[in-house]
Structure formats: structure tokens, C-alpha cells
Amino acid sequence: MDKLLKIGEVAKQANITVETLRFYQSEQLLIPKMSNQSGYRLYSVQDQQKLNFILHSKKVGFSLSEIKQLLSLRTDKDQHTCEEVKNYTGDKIDEIESKIHDLQKMSLALSNLHNACCGGSESAKQCTILNSLDDPELFANSNNKTLGKNHD
Amino acid sequence: MDKLLKIGEVAKQANITVETLRFYQSEQLLIPKMSNQSGYRLYSVQDQQKLNFILHSKKVGFSLSEIKQLLSLRTDKDQHTCEEVKNYTGDKIDEIESKIHDLQKMSLALSNLHNACCGGSESAKQCTILNSLDDPELFANSNNKTLGKNHD
DNA sequence: CTTGACCCTAAAGTACACTATAGGGTTTAT
DNA sequence: ATAAACCCTATAGTGTACTTTAGGGTCAAG
Structure with a gap:
């Protein structure tokens, strides 16, 4: 049911590079799950929606750290x-x-x-x-x- | 009639630093006239309006080179x-x-x-x-x- | 079973937009 | 006239957001 895409497919759809996606992971902005057989990144539909939010926010002048805070509103509510x-x-x-x-x-x-x-x-x-x-x-x-x- | 401000006064009003204003000049974005007795920068009212445009544009995600192009629409019409x-x-x-x-x-x-x-x-x-x-x-x-x- | 298109990590390099430092001149208030 | 508060140039350094490089592993097709 939950369709998982590999990094190249996600990058293509969003019109960014795979390096940018790996960079967003290293910055704790977008953390996909890793396939345990191949070690490949697997992005869920929610991950792709999150990516859209990141890219739209960037477009209107928010920094990655501001975007991280905005995202944490939903994901770290208990904090x-x-x-x-x-x-x-x-x-x-x-x-x-x-x-x-x-x-x-x-x-x-x-x-x-x-x-x-x-x-x-x-x-x-x-x-x-x-x-x-x-x-x-x-x-x-x-x-x-x-x-x-x-x-x- | 044309009130000219020194760099520190402009910086204070715009809530930026004098270094940023000098940087914008080096990037050809905002070029004040220079006093020929002291060598000080003198900013006209139009310069300050231009600076407001630069800062507002930056806020909504435009780069300095895009802003430069936008400004040139008005200043270099003959080009x-x-x-x-x-x-x-x-x-x-x-x-x-x-x-x-x-x-x-x-x-x-x-x-x-x-x-x-x-x-x-x-x-x-x-x-x-x-x-x-x-x-x-x-x-x-x-x-x-x-x-x-x-x-x- | 190998070749090409994909994926991985780690680390160095780059572009943009400032920001700081060093060394010195000008203006204004006392 | 001198000291604080400003201004100047030139150049080096910083933070952000990637981008590139080097050296490999994985997978589907032929």
C-alpha cells in the first residue's frame, strides 16, 4: 500500500539532485527509511510531501533551520x-x-x-x-x- | 531639498550594518554618491527607497543577482x-x-x-x-x- | 556473468551573502 | 586641540546550502 521510491526517483520528481536529498538527511530535515538488504534510501509518500513543503518554504525565503523548526511543530509535538x-x-x-x-x-x-x-x-x-x-x-x-x- | 544621509544613518534606519551597505555597493546594487571633501558615502532618498526594495525582495527569496536585474529594469531601460x-x-x-x-x-x-x-x-x-x-x-x-x- | 545504470559513504570544494580585521582619515563636541 | 564617534579601503574569514570527487557496492538486462 505504502509506495516507496528510491532516491533517484524522488529527486527526478522534485527536480532536485540526489545529493541534495542526502544533504537534507544529513541536516536532519528529511530522513527516509533505509532498505536493510541493499542499504538504499526509501522515501514514503509522506516523505515526498515533506520534501514539497521544504522546497516551497525555501522558495519563499525560509532557511533550512526555520523549515526544520516548522516541521518539528508536527513531528515533535511532545517537545x-x-x-x-x-x-x-x-x-x-x-x-x-x-x-x-x-x-x-x-x-x-x-x-x-x-x-x-x-x-x-x-x-x-x-x-x-x-x-x-x-x-x-x-x-x-x-x-x-x-x-x-x-x-x- | 534632497536630504543626503551618511552610511551609519542609513544602516540604522534600515536595521542593517554599514558593512552590508558597502557590500551592496561593491556588488553594484546600490551606489551612493561620494562626498568629494570627506570621501564619505551620501545616500539620497531614492537610494533609501532602492534599499527598501532590495531588503523586501531578499525577504521573499530573491537573490541579489535577481534583485539587480529587477532594479535594472528601471535604471537601464535603454539596455x-x-x-x-x-x-x-x-x-x-x-x-x-x-x-x-x-x-x-x-x-x-x-x-x-x-x-x-x-x-x-x-x-x-x-x-x-x-x-x-x-x-x-x-x-x-x-x-x-x-x-x-x-x-x- | 558482466556491463551499465543505479545506489552508498566520506570528505573536500564552491557560490552566495555577508562579517570581521587591520590600518588609517574626518567630524564633532568639550 | 584632542578624544570619541564616525568614516574610508583592502583583504581575509564565516555560515549556509549545496556540489563534486574518490572509491566502492547493488541490481536488472542481455
């Missing part, structure tokens, strides 16, 4: 108090909402550029509509408290 | 054709929308955890509501084509 879980998830939700906000601003600014640009083969300098759109909003400060370096 | 600008912005908008989608899924999953958790001082293992919420959705594949390594 944390409810209070810790509640505070931690609350903080992460705020951080995520702030990232969404920033991305929406970027999307809007780029859409303005995209829509204003005629798309022709001439230099974008010639594209007068684009020139008239030198919108300082793109760089405007959205007054965000989570800007700058992380305070670990 | 690109309208077609290039239109294609590039179109691709970036898709990428941003995909990041927003991923973040919304994470936010939802964490909100479920957050709301289910009683927040008390006992171990989260005891929190039966949380236990019943072992939702595989958090790790589900959203079938996203931009997953995995970047294809530069």
Missing part, C-alpha cells in the same frame, strides 16, 4: 508546550502575511511596468509610456518591522 | 528592448504569484495549528485537538512548475 506552539505559529503567520504583502506590492509594480510596455522590438528607452511611469512606489517603504536582518 | 522587458516582467509576475500562492497555503496550515492549539502550559502532545489535526494538506504538492532548483 513543546501548547503555549510555545501557539506563540511560534502566531509569529510565523505574521511573518508570512508580511511576505505576502511585500509580494503583492512587487506584483503590482511589475504589472504596471508590464502593462505599460508596448512589447515591441525597439529599446525600452523609446517606450514613452514606460518612461512616464517612473513610479517611486516600487521602492517605497511599506514601514515593515520585519525588515532587515533576522534577530536570532 | 533592453520592450519585448525583453515585457517577457521578463511577465515571468517575474508569474513567479511572484506562485510565491504568494505557496505562502497562502502555509498561512492557512499554520492558522489551523494556531487555532487548534489551546495555548496552555502543558505539552502540545496533550493537546488533543491539535493531535486530531494531523493534516496532510500542509505537505501536499500544489503541482507547481517552479518548484526545485532554478534553471539559469
